[in-house]
Amino acid sequence: MSAARFPAEALSAFSEAALRAAGADAPSARDATRAMLHASLHGIDSHGFRLLPHYCRAIGEGRVNGRPSPRFRSTRAGSGIVDADDGHGARGTYLAAAHAVELARASGVAAVAVVRSSHFGAAGAYALEIAREGLFGMVVCNSDAFVRLHEGAERFHGTNPIAAAAPTPGRPWLLDMATSAIPFNRVKLAQSLGLSLPEGTASDENGRDTTDPARVAMLAPLGREQGYKGAGLAGLAEVLSAVMTGMRLSPEILPMLGPDWSTPRRMGAFVLAIDPAAFAGAEAFLEGMGRYLSLLRGSRPAEGGRVLAPGDREWEEAARREREGVPIDPDTLASMQEIAAAASIEMPAAMTGTP
C-alpha cells in the first residue's frame, strides 16, 4: 500500500491546529510543527509528522506542558540555561539555539543547556538553525534506554543522536545520526515487510546478535566489533545532555511509549554554537567548506556506489517532497483522521496523481 502524500504547508497547518486542540499554546504548536516539518521534509519519517498523534497525547494527558513559560538565563559570557518548563522539546531547544547563536557572536563559542525538557524530534533541526545563521552548530540529547552497551545484554543508552551543521556556499553541511547502529523504525519496517536485519545491528534479550526483527529486544551500538565506539559516542551525548544539565540519564527516563503519560520526563539537551568569525574568519570558513565538499563529492566512488556529503541525500529528498508532497503512512493517517474528527479540524487534502 503506497502512502498518501500531502503538501507540506497543509500538513503544517493541520499539525498546528491539532496541537492547539490538544492544549498547546501558539509558540509550542509552532515549534513542534517546525521540528516535525524539518524531519518530514528531509526524509527522516521516524521524527516527522508520524510523531503528531504522540505529541497530542503527551500534551493532552499532561506529560508535556502545552503552555510553558520557558526561561533563559545566561550563566557566563558564553553559556546559559533554558528551563523548558516541561514544555515540548522543540520549544525549549529552538530557544536555546537562538541564544547560543547570540552568545557565540559575542564570545566566539557558546553552549546552552536545556533542562526540564521533553522529546524534541530530530536533533538536526536545531543544529541547522545555527548553520543558517552562519555558525557551526552541534546538538545532542539522550532518550529512554533502547540500546545495549558494547558486549552488553541490557537496554542502557537511548539512541542518543549527535547532530552537527555548518554553513557552506550552498546548502548547509548537516550530520544527524543516532549512535545506535540502526533506528528502531528499521526493525519495525523489516518486520512488516518480512525482511531480515543487517548483521550486528540488533540483539535478542540476551544481547546476542539477531537478524530476525521479531526477536529484537534492543539495538546494538554503532560499530559492531568496534561497538565500543558507538557506545562511547552515545556516552558523549549522555554526558552533555544529561550530566551537564543535571537531567535524567537514559536508563532513568520514563519510557516514551508509556504507560505513564502524565509525568514530565525531565530530559536534557545540549546546544553548542561556534562562530567561524572568531577563528579562520567567516569568509575563509565558507571557502574551506566549499573546497572540502567539492573534493569530497569528487572522490572516486566504488563500483555501483555513490559518494555523498552528510545532508546531501536529505536535501535531495526535501526538494522532491516540496514538489511531490510528504508521504504519510497509513497508521499515522488513521490517527490524524481520529484527531480531526474528535477536534473538528479539517483533514488536509491529499495530493493526487502519481509522483
Add this chain to the structure above:
Amino acid sequence: MSAARFPAEALSAFSEAALRAAGADAPSARDATRAMLHASLHGIDSHGFRLLPHYCRAIGEGRVNGRPSPRFRSTRAGSGIVDADDGHGARGTYLAAAHAVELARASGVAAVAVVRSSHFGAAGAYALEIAREGLFGMVVCNSDAFVRLHEGAERFHGTNPIAAAAPTPGRPWLLDMATSAIPFNRVKLAQSLGLSLPEGTASDENGRDTTDPARVAMLAPLGREQGYKGAGLAGLAEVLSAVMTGMRLSPEILPMLGPDWSTPRRMGAFVLAIDPAAFAGAEAFLEGMGRYLSLLRGSRPAEGGRVLAPGDREWEEAARREREGVPIDPDTLASMQEIAAAASIEMPAAMTGTP
C-alpha cells in the same frame, strides 16, 4: 618474540634526550614526550614511543620546527587561536588546552583553534588535561588521507580522531577514538601475524572490502553498512580542525611517512572546554558522572562479555604498565639504539623478569 619492557620514567628521559639531540628545545621535548608517554602508558602503542624515531627525523630534517615560539591570542571572551609556529603538535595543543580551560572558567565554554601545527599523537592526551582541571574537554584533529568515504574507493579523510574526557569522582571518563573502523596499525599487525582482518574494516584499491591485510589500500569508515556515520564523524573532525582553523584538509596534507621531511604540514586541531560550574554545577556534575558510570558498569553483560566505560581498559593498562613497564616493539627498539649510538645517549635499562 616478546617485547622488551622499560620503566616509563626511563623511556621519558631517553625520549627527551633524543628529541633535544634532534634539535628540539626543552618545552618541545617535554610536551612531545608527555604525549607519547600518555599513549604508551594507556596501551595506545600506535601513538606511544613508537613515534619517537619519527618525531626525531621530522625535527632533524625540518618538517617540524624544534624551537618554535607558539603564540596564543584570544579572539573573543571564549575563543582563541594558538599559532604553533610549525612546532610539534603536542607543544601547541597542550598550550591550547591550558588556555581553553582558563577561558572556559570565565566564559562557561571556550574553544581554541591550533594553527600551523603538526602530528600531535593521541587526541585523548589533551582532552584528559582538561578533565583533570575539572572541565569537560573535547579535542579533534585531521590527518593525511587514509580512509575512504562511504561507498568510496579513494583515500579521503585521515583517521580523524574524536577525543572527549570528563571528570568523575574517580579516574576521568575518557573517549579517544579514530573515526575509521580500525587503525592502520591493526592492518600491519595482522599482516605480520598472518591473520585476517574483521569484515568491513578495510578495502582494496577499488574500495571493495578485503580481509587480507596484504591487499589493503585504505581503511573503511566506522560503521560498515552505516559507514556514512563514520565518514560523517570524520567530517565533523575535519570541519573543526581544518576548515575552522583555515589549515589543510586531509587530502591536502603531505603524507606523514614522507618522502618530504622538510616542509611543514600546516595541520590544524580544535580544542573545546566546557565548565560544569556554568551548567549543572561542578558537584552535581561529579555526582551525575558517578551515577552514570555506576549504572553503566552494572549493566548486564552478554555471555562471555564485559561491559566497560570509555577509558576503563586504558586505566587498567596504565596501572599494569606503571608496575610492569612499557613494552617496546623490536623495530622501535632498534631505532632507539641507532639514535642512542648516533647522539651518544645512554639507552634506558630494560626491566628484567617475566611480568
